[in-house]
Structures are given as structure tokens and as C-alpha cells.
Amino acid sequence: MKRVIAVIGGRRVKKGLLLMAEDVGRLIAERGAVLLCGGLGGIMEASAKGAKDAGGLTLGVLPQDDKGHANPFIDIPVATGLGIGRNVIIARTADAFVAIGGQYGTLSEIAFSLQLKKPVIGIETWDIDGVIRAETPEDAVRKIFDNLKYKSVL
Amino acid sequence: MKRVIAVIGGRRVKKGLLLMAEDVGRLIAERGAVLLCGGLGGIMEASAKGAKDAGGLTLGVLPQDDKGHANPFIDIPVATGLGIGRNVIIARTADAFVAIGGQYGTLSEIAFSLQLKKPVIGIETWDIDGVIRAETPEDAVRKIFDNLKYKSVL
Amino acid sequence: MKRVIAVIGGRRVKKGLLLMAEDVGRLIAERGAVLLCGGLGGIMEASAKGAKDAGGLTLGVLPQDDKGHANPFIDIPVATGLGIGRNVIIARTADAFVAIGGQYGTLSEIAFSLQLKKPVIGIETWDIDGVIRAETPEDAVRKIFDNLKYKSVL
Amino acid sequence: MKRVIAVIGGRRVKKGLLLMAEDVGRLIAERGAVLLCGGLGGIMEASAKGAKDAGGLTLGVLPQDDKGHANPFIDIPVATGLGIGRNVIIARTADAFVAIGGQYGTLSEIAFSLQLKKPVIGIETWDIDGVIRAETPEDAVRKIFDNLKYKSVL
Numbered sequence: 357m358k359r360v361i362a363v364i365g366g367r368r369v370k371k372g373l374l375l376m377a378e379d380v381g382r383l384i385a386e387r388g389a390v391l392l393c394g395g396l397g398g399i400m401e402a403s404a405k406g407a408k409d410a411g412g413l414t415l416g417v418l419p420q421d422d423k424g425h426a427n428p429f430i431d432i433p434v435a436t437g438l439g440i441g442r443n444v445i446i447a448r449t450a451d452a453f454v455a456i457g458g459q460y461g462t463l464s465e466i467a468f469s470l471q472l473k474k475p476v477i478g479i480e481t482w483d484i485d486g487v488i489r490a491e492t493p494e495d496a497v498r499k500i501f502d503n504l505k506y507k508s509v510l
Numbered sequence: 511m512k513r514v515i516a517v518i519g520g521r522r523v524k525k526g527l528l529l530m531a532e533d534v535g536r537l538i539a540e541r542g543a544v545l546l547c548g549g550l551g552g553i554m555e556a557s558a559k560g561a562k563d564a565g566g567l568t569l570g571v572l573p574q575d576d577k578g579h580a581n582p583f584i585d586i587p588v589a590t591g592l593g594i595g596r597n598v599i600i601a602r603t604a605d606a607f608v609a610i611g612g613q614y615g616t617l618s619e620i621a622f623s624l625q626l627k628k629p630v631i632g633i634e635t636w637d638i639d640g641v642i643r644a645e646t647p648e649d650a651v652r653k654i655f656d657n658l659k660y661k662s663v664l
Numbered sequence: 665m666k667r668v669i670a671v672i673g674g675r676r677v678k679k680g681l682l683l684m685a686e687d688v689g690r691l692i693a694e695r696g697a698v699l700l701c702g703g704l705g706g707i708m709e710a711s712a713k714g715a716k717d718a719g720g721l722t723l724g725v726l727p728q729d730d731k732g733h734a735n736p737f738i739d740i741p742v743a744t745g746l747g748i749g750r751n752v753i754i755a756r757t758a759d760a761f762v763a764i765g766g767q768y769g770t771l772s773e774i775a776f777s778l779q780l781k782k783p784v785i786g787i788e789t790w791d792i793d794g795v796i797r798a799e800t801p802e803d804a805v806r807k808i809f810d811n812l813k814y815k816s817v818l
Numbered sequence: 819m820k821r822v823i824a825v826i827g828g829r830r831v832k833k834g835l836l837l838m839a840e841d842v843g844r845l846i847a848e849r850g851a852v853l854l855c856g857g858l859g860g861i862m863e864a865s866a867k868g869a870k871d872a873g874g875l876t877l878g879v880l881p882q883d884d885k886g887h888a889n890p891f892i893d894i895p896v897a898t899g900l901g902i903g904r905n906v907i908i909a910r911t912a913d914a915f916v917a918i919g920g921q922y923g924t925l926s927e928i929a930f931s932l933q934l935k936k937p938v939i940g941i942e943t944w945d946i947d948g949v950i951r952a953e954t955p956e957d958a959v960r961k962i963f964d965n966l967k968y969k970s971v972l
Contacts, residue, residue, distance in 0.1 A: 357885065358893050390894060413875075415894060421747050421910045423819065431820050432852060432877060434896055435910035439729050439745040440625060441598035444618075448883045448897035463638070464598075464621035471594060471614035472883075484617070511731065512739050544740060567721075569740060575756045575780075575901050577665065585666050586698060586723060588742055589756035591901040593883050602729045602743035748933060752903035752926075771946070772906075772929035779902060779922035792925070 359389040360415070361500060362450035364465045365399025365481070369457040373399065376479055377456050378406035379493035385412025387501065392417065392450050394442070395426045395433055399456050404429035417446050444468050452500045454490075455481040475503035513543040514569070515654060516604035518619045519553025519635070523611040527553065530633055531610050532560035533647035538608075539566025541655060546571065546604050548596070549580045549587050553610050558583035571600050598622050606654045608644075609635040629657035667697040668723070669808060670758035672773045673707025673789070677765040681707065684787055685764050686714035687801035692762075693720025695809065700725065700758050702750070703734045703741055707764050712737035725754050752776050760808045762798075763789040783811035821851040822877070823962060824912035826927045827861030827943070831919040835861065838941055839918050840868035841955035847874025849963065854879065854912050856904070857888045857895055861918050866891035879908050906930050914962045916952075917943040937965035 361384045363377055381403035384391050391407035393400040395416020404414045408429045416430035421437030436442040440461060447453075447468035452475040455466055462481060469476045470486040477496045478487040488503065490496035515538045517531055535557035538545050545561035547554040549570020558568045562583045570584035575591030590596040594615060601607075601622035606629040609620055616635060623630045624640040631650045632641040642657065644650035669692045671685055689711035692699050699715035701708040703724020712722045716737045724738035729745030744750040748769060755761075755776035760783040763774055770789060777784045778794040785804045786795040796811065798804035823846045825839055843865035846853050853869035855862040857878020866876045870891045878892035883899030898904040902923060909915075909930035914937040917928055924943060931938045932948040939958045940949040950965065952958035 357888065357895065360894065415896075417896070423911065426819065432822065432894075433819060433911070434877075434879070434907065436898075436907050437747040437749060437910050438595075438907075439598070440622060441592075441595055441745060444593070444595035444598070445896065445898050445900075448899050449885065449895070460621045460625035460640075464618045464625065467614045467618035467621055468594060471618065486614075511734065511741065514740065569742075571742070577757065580665065586668065586740075587665065587757070588723075588725070588753065590744075590753050591756050591903060592753075593899040595899060599742065599744050599746075602745050603731065603741070746903075747906070748930060749900075749903055749906035752901070752906070768929045768933035768948075772926045772933065775922045775926035775929055776902060779926065794922075 358413075359504070360392050360450050361389045362392040362446050362453045363399060363403035363456065364394065364446065364453055364462055365456040365458045366462055367396060367398035367400070369398050373457045373480060374402040376493050377402035378409075380454050380456070380479075380496055381406025381412070382410045383493055383497040384500075385410035387497065389451075390415055392446060394418070394446065395430050397427060399458070401427040401429060417442050417449065440464065447472055447474070450474070452504055453477065454479065454496050454500065455487065457481055475500060477503075512567075513658070514546050514604050515543045516546040516600050516607045517553060517557035517610065518548065518600065518607055518616055519610040519612045520616055521550060521552035521554070523552055527611045527634060528556040530647050531556035532563075534608050534610070534633075534650055535560025535566070536564040537647055537651040538654075539564035541651065543605075544569055546600060548572070548600065549584050551581060553612070555581040555583060571596050571603065594618065601626055601628070604628070606658055607631065608633065608650050608654065609641065611635055629654060631657075666721075667812070668700050668758050669697045670700040670754050670761045671707060671711035671764065672702065672754065672761055672770055673764035673766045674770055675704060675706035675708070677706055681765045681788060682710040684801050685710035686717075688762050688764070688787075688804055689714025689720070690718040691801055691805040692808075693718035695805065697759075698723055700754060702726070702754065703738050705735060707766070709735040709737060725750050725757065748772065755780055755782070758782070760812055761785065762787065762804050762808065763795065765789055783808060785811075820875075821966075822854050822912050823851045824854040824908050824915045825861060825865035825918065826856065826908065826915055826924050827918040827920040828924055829858060829860035829862070831860050835919045835942060836864040838955050839864035840871075842916050842918070842941075842958055843868025843874075844872045845955055845959040846962075847872035849959065851913075852877055854908060856880070856908065857892050859889060861920070863889040863891060879904050879911065902926065909934055909936070912936070914966055915939065916941065916958050916962065917949065919943055937962060939965075
């Protein structure tokens with residue numbers, strides 16, 4: 357079973373956060389993990405692009421019921437048709453999370469992930485009890501792998 | 511179409527919050543609205559009990575796939591089988607929300623409801639931008655109906 | 665807890681089946697059960713109209729994430745936002761089913777209901793092993809209540 | 819975007835069908851497509867084993883909310899937590915389907931896939947209008963790729 361790390365965050369964010377998301381995606385792929393995201397634009401697309409640039413595999417769990425909505429850096433889109441309810445599937449499927457920026461959708465994702473007792477690393481995101489703060493992509497990815505309970509199977 | 515008001519909150523809360531949930535349920539029923547909740551114990555059960563005591567109708571949107579899990583004050587259990595993913599159905603189905611106490615599950619519910627631009631009144635709950643604070647059940651229910659955009663059809 | 669009977673079937677069906685759906689809805693309401701349907705047009709709307717004409721309560725489990733899609737005979741729309749995935753929630757929530765006509769959507773509903781070992785009565789619908797055939801609305805509703813394992817709590 | 823082919827079928831099936839599922843999985847992987855299944859035992863496990871033996875990539879869309887339920891041949895489990903409702907996500911995510919044997923769960927999967935107008939090839943499964951029958955794994959996989967509307971992107 358492959359290790360799966362999710363990057364979560366909104367569609368409309370400032371440039372600096374997109375560059376960080378891209379770096380986070382790249383670093384996740386370099387560690388050999390699958391990059392999971394919501395499959396759409398903004399933070400989701402930037403992180404998938406970073407992972408693809410590093411030769412990684414990307415999975416996009418879409419709100420829509422049609423795979424055509426995936427951004428061009430998604431290898432395997434999962435078309436849930438659940439709308440924002442797909443956030444709970446992302447929470448259940450990833451081993452750990454990096455939250456970057458984000459609005460209420462990201463907040464629901466953080467809440468589900470913490471409810472499932474999974475590590476959530478945050479960069480300039482909601483200040484919720486349980487989120488582990490990171491300042492840089494390197495710091496975030498290092499903290500993810502430090503917090504994963506099980507050894508990588510890769 | 512009947513007006514539907516949801517009461518959200520955790521299973522394990524202190525006594526004072528349960529009494530407030532019961533009062534909120536009663537006041538919602540007295541206003542002629544359907545009481546919607548997650549169908550289980552704690553705040554959910556207290557609010558449903560209050561609504562039933564006032565002769566109201568109660569709907570419980572359960573995480574489980576079997577209606578037998580509903581608390582005894584639920585008239586109509588909806589067995590979603592979605593686990594904590596049922597929170598998004600509560601968010602989509604209610605016209606407004608009263609959040610009382612609560613942990614991460616309640617936080618995801620608040621996030622979804624605010625994402626859908628619906629009024630969320632909070633009593634001793636998460637301090638999230640967008641939540642309208644109330645101090646008492648009467649205050650909470652008054653603020654719900656003040657914030658509902660459409661006139662009651664009852 | 666109220667008894668809940670679902671009427672399932674397509675949106676585009678011939679007139680004769682709509683009249684039968686209306687009669688089935690009426691008879692379900694006269695027995696004191698809640699009428700559950702998919703909340704949209706065709707068989708769903710006809711059965712809800714029948715139930716309302718008899719003074720019953722109607723619940724519509726919608727594919728959409730907005731309650732505005734419910735037909736005018738639905739008292740309480742449940743906005744699932746799951747698309748055709750809402751069929752499994754109908755299967756889990758109803759105590760028994762009357763299938764009238766229908767295409768592939770109705771077939772998935774029949775399959776889920778039989779998988780959950782619940783009684784499915786069919787009028788001019790898919791010929792699937794396990795479906796109990798009925799010729800008239802009266803015959804269908806009598807067979808539903810004969811097949812319900814638990815006594816009505818109404 | 820990678821091409822995704824689903825193999826659907828039950829957990830308890832006779833040996834001959836398991837061998838056919840394994841062959842179908844192998845042939846799908848040899849064509850360069852991702853093998854998607856329900857992630858559990860029986861037909862699901864046999865098809866995933868076949869795909870892995872041929873060096874393919876396997877995705878398991880699980881009913882459970884915990885990835886630990888996946889069979890050992892699944893590279894990436896998607897933990898939906900939707901129970902049998904996960905069938906609709908399989909239907910939305912795959913480009914085409916091979917149904918082998920199966921009970922009511924498989925019937926719901928066939929119904930959803932046909933409702934979404936996707937090709938369904940059947941080997942000793944439900945005789946539903948719209949299913950394209952095949953006699954052997956080679957025949958089934960050939961008919962899948964003949965029926966796919968869009969050219970492979972691999």
C-alpha cells in the first residue's frame with residue numbers, strides 16, 4: 357500500500373501560497389508518497405503540479421461526478437459527485453495533511469482530519485487546536501513524516 | 511415546505527449545555543419549525559427531547575446505516591450510512607443552525623454551514639469568524655429567526 | 665419512530681403509472697406511514713401528491729444540494745448533494761419500497777433495497793429476483809404491510 | 819489522465835470466476851490502464867492480483883472508513899466510509915466496467931454504470947438490458963477497449 361499525503365487549501369489564494377504548495381507537492385513526491393488533493397484549481401493544482409514535476413503520482417478527489425473537472429496535473433481523478441462532502445473522503449484516505457491558506461472548505465477538511473486523529477500541518481491557515489504549524493514547505497514535509505505513525509511501505 | 515432548524519453539538523457535554531439544548535429544541539418547535547439533529551446522544555438527544563415535549567416534529571440524520579441507532583426522541587431517522595460525512599447533509603438540509611459546545615465534529619458542521627452561507631448561532635462553541643454568538647436559548651432562537659432570509663411557510 | 669414507506673420510480677413514465685403512484689401514496693398516508701420518495705417529478709411527485717391529499721407527511725431525499733429542487737408536495741426535503749448516490753440513503757431510510765416503472769435509477773434503488781433485505785413490491789417494473797409483484801395500488805400497499813417485520817409504532 | 823477500468827463482482831463466487839477475474843485484471847494492466855475495484859475480497863481481490871502480477875497500478879474504492887480493510891493487492895485504497903454507497907463513486911470514476919458474477923451489490927453497480935452511459939461488459943452476471951456479454955477474459959477486455967469512446971491517453 358502506498359503512502360498518501362494530502363495537500364488541502366482553497367482555489368483563490370495569493371501567489372506566495374501557490375509557490376509553497378508547489379514546493380510541498382514536489383517534496384512529497386520526492387519522498388515517494390502519492391500526492392492527494394481535491395483535484396481542482398489553486399492550492400490543489402499547484403501541489404499536483406509540484407508532484408508531477410518531481411515524477412510523482414497524483415490523485416484528485418473531485419466534488420463533481422465527471423472526471424473532466426480535474427486539473428491537468430491529476431493522474432487519477434476520483435469523481436465522487438459528493439460536492440463538498442468529498443472532503444470527508446480526502447480525510448479518510450490520506451495518511452497526513454498539509455493545509456495551506458484556505459477558507460471554510462479547508463476548515464471542514466481540517467476538522468475531519470483532526471477528528472480522525474491524523475496529523476495536520478498548517479501553513480498560514482486556520483488556527484485550530486491540534487494543527488501543527490509550519491513556516492516553510494521543507495518544515496511542513498519534515499513534520500508530516502515525523503508525525504506519521506507507521507513506517508513507509510515504499 | 512416546512513422550515514427546518516438544526517441543533518448541532520457533541521455527545522459528551524456538561525449538564526448545563528444539555529439543558530440549554532433542550533430549551534433550544536423546545537423553542538424551535540414552538541415556532542413551528544422541524545427540529546433537525548444528528549440523531550444520536552448528548553446535545554442531539556437533548557434538543558430532540560425539547561422539541562418533542564413541545565409537540566414538535568424531529569428529524570435525525572444519522573451516521574449509521576441502520577435507523578435503530580436513533581435516540582428515542584427522533585420521529586424520522588434518516589439512515590445515511592455516511593459516518594461523519596452525514597454532517598454535510600445536515601448543513602444542506604437545515605435553514606439555520608444552533609451550535610452548542612462541541613468538538614471537531616461540530617467544527618466540521620459549522621464550517622460546512624458557513625460555506626453554504628447559512629446562519630449559524632453559537633452557544634459556548636468554536637470561535638469561528640461568521641458564527642453569531644448567543645448567550646441563552648431564547649437569544650439563540652430569536653437570532654435564528656431574525657437571520658432567516660425567507661419568511662416561514664408554516 | 666414513524667414508519668416510513670418509499671415509492672420509487674422514474675421521472676418520465678406513462679400516465680397510467682402516475683395515477684397508480686398517486687393511489688399508492690394516498691394509501692400509504694391513510695395507513696399512517698410517512699411517504700418517502702426522491703423528491704423530484706414523475707412517480708416521485710405523483711406519490712407525494714397522493715400522500716398529501718390524504719393528509720400525510722412527505723419526505724423527499726433529493727440528489728441536489730439545494731432544497732429548492734423538491735416538488736411542491738414535499739413537506740421536508742433532505743438535500744443530500746449526492747446525485748444518484750442518494751438512492752442508497754433512500755434504501756437505508758425506508759422500511760419498505762414500492763417500485764413503479766422506472767429505468768436504471770430505479771434498478772439501482774431496487775438492488776440496494778434487496779441487498780439490505782427489505783421488502784420491495786413492484787408494479788410494472790424491473791423483473792428482478794426478490795421483487796414481489798403487485799397488480800394494483802391496493803395490492804401493493806397490502807403486500808408492503810404484510811411484509812413488514814416489525815409492528816407499526818404509530 | 820490515466821485510463822481507469824473497473825472490475826466488479828461479489829466476494830463469494832466460484833473458483834472459475836475468480837480465475838477469470840485474475841485474467842481480466844492482468845489484461846487490463848497489460849493495456850496500461852489502472853485497475854479499479856471495490857478493494858475487498860473475491861472478484862475484487864482476484865482482479866487486483868492479476869493487475870499487480872502484470873506490473874499494473876491498482877485502486878480500491880472501499881466501503882469502510884479505514885484503509886486497513888483493503889486486500890493486499892491494492893496500491894491506493896480510497897476509504898470512502900460510504901458503505902455500499904461507494905458503488906456510485908466506482909461508477910463515476912471508471913471509464914468502463916467488467917462485471918463478473920455478483921449479487922445485488924453488483925446489480926446496483928451495473929445499474930449506476932449504465933445510467934451514466936458507460937460500457938459494461940458482463941461475464942456470467944445479471945442479464946440486464948445494456949450489458950454487453952463476453953465469454954472469456956480476452957473477449958471482455960477486447961470489448962471494453964472497443965467500446966471506449968475516447969482514445970487512451972497513455
